[in-house]
Amino acid sequence: MADDERHRGPIEVSTDWVADLQRELGIDLPVDVTDLLELARVAAHRVARPAAPLTTFLVGYAAAANGGSIAAVQEAADATRRLLAQRNSLESDDSG
Numbered sequence: 001m002a003d004d005e006r007h008r009g010p011i012e013v014s015t016d017w018v019a020d021l022q023r024e025l026g027i028d029l030p031v032d033v034t035d036l037l038e039l040a041r042v043a044a045h046r047v048a049r050p051a052a053p054l055t056t057f058l059v060g061y062a063a064a065a066n067g068g069s070i071a072a073v074q075e076a077a078d079a080t081r082r083l084l085a086q087r088n089s090l091e092s093d094d095s096g
Helices: 003-008 010-025 034-047 051-065 070-095
Strands: none
Touching: 003 051, 010 034, 034 070, 051 070
């Protein structure tokens, strides 16, 4: 664990990382780090661990393809949540 993370916590360090990366990539868009991490966590647990980064990549890609606004990010994230809930519901029906 990096010394910085021990003192500030993973969310704060991740938020700073996102801000640095956005500057480097020339992206000016507010990012809800906690929300995206939660989406990644759900994908990792309901699908498979490697699905977490793939999910967040595809949410970002879909948002960019649909105009790149914060609303487009939210729409892509919401669609992803619906699919994850549907998948979870189908798996619950199969096991019961």
